[in-house]
Amino acid sequence: MTDLILGIDGGGTSCRAAVARPDGTILGRGKSGAANILTDPNNAIISITEAARAAYRDAGLDEAGIDGASAFLGLAGTNVGDLTRYVHDRLPFRHTDIDSDGLIALQGAIGDMDGAVAILGTGSIYMGRKNNVVRYVGGWGFTVGDLGGGARIGHAALQEALLAHDGVHPRSGLTDAILDEFKHDPRGIVEFARLSKPGDFGRYAPLVFTRAKEGDPQAIAIVTAGAASVNESLDAIMALAGAPRLCLLGGLAPLYPQWLSEHHRAILVEAEADALTGAVALAAKGYRERTGAAA
Secondary structure, three states: OOOOEEEEEEOOOOEEEEEEOOOOOEEEEEEEOOOOOOOOHHHHHHHHHHHHHHHHHHOOOOHHHHHHOEEEEEEOOOOOOOHHHHHHOOOOOOEEEEEEHHHHHHHHHHOOOOEEEEEEOOOEEEEEEEOOEEEEEEOOOOOOOOOOOHHHHHHHHHHHHHHHHOOOOOOOHHHHHHHHHOOOOHHHHHHHHHHOOHHHHHOOHHHHHHHHHOOOHHHHHHHHHHHHHHHHHHHHHHHHHOOOOEEEEOOOOOOOHHHOOHHHHOOEOOOOOOHHHHHHHHHHHHHHHHHOOOO
16 A cells, blocks of 8 residues: 555654554554653654554554655654754655644644643643644753653652652652652662653652642642643743633643643633644645645
């Protein structure tokens, strides 16, 4: 089968791919590991390729066919340095377009309408569209950005556990749970942090939100600080885009609303579709523009 397109959603925790006909009809889906090109570009290339091959296998197609596909990739970490070009030049697809994971999420969530999305997963990025102009806020990566994202929340929880161990801050159910995991040996936490990627820190975020909902004071402090960062970024993207609707996306999307400002909660809407669907739609649009094919 020729003239197939690929939509790819590459995040800090996993990479998803869908192979489709040029009209956007999805034939198969695949999944692989993390694909944050800022954190690990070479591993991202491997994950992207594996997810594409898995999608072809799911569709009953020869996975070698990915070499002939036209792909649109929404990837975490595309707004930094020359990594996008580095990854682009090493992927096997016949035609490759790469943009941020925020753009495919925006497309999936609101289609071609005006609105904004906040992707609150391992990292955090905000996008808004008004009159076909797209604006971005955040998405600068774990080292200097991604405030309010799962990696930052998890990192703060590990910090808090060490402060509790040292008696600097009071202990709580949250800090006890983390210290129990590491057998109350702070060196284990330090070694874990030294070797960890953002996704490793991010796996502690659901625990923090759960404990906060139960009234744990240390967890509440961490989530409140994260929500303050999210609210600030939402204020900024709304000022830029004047968006009439807002979608929260990503793994933390169901957990954040109760912690956000009322004026943001008031315009929350459900997403029309997910980011992978958005990637397929943009792949189909790009294919039509290059070939002149009918919509």
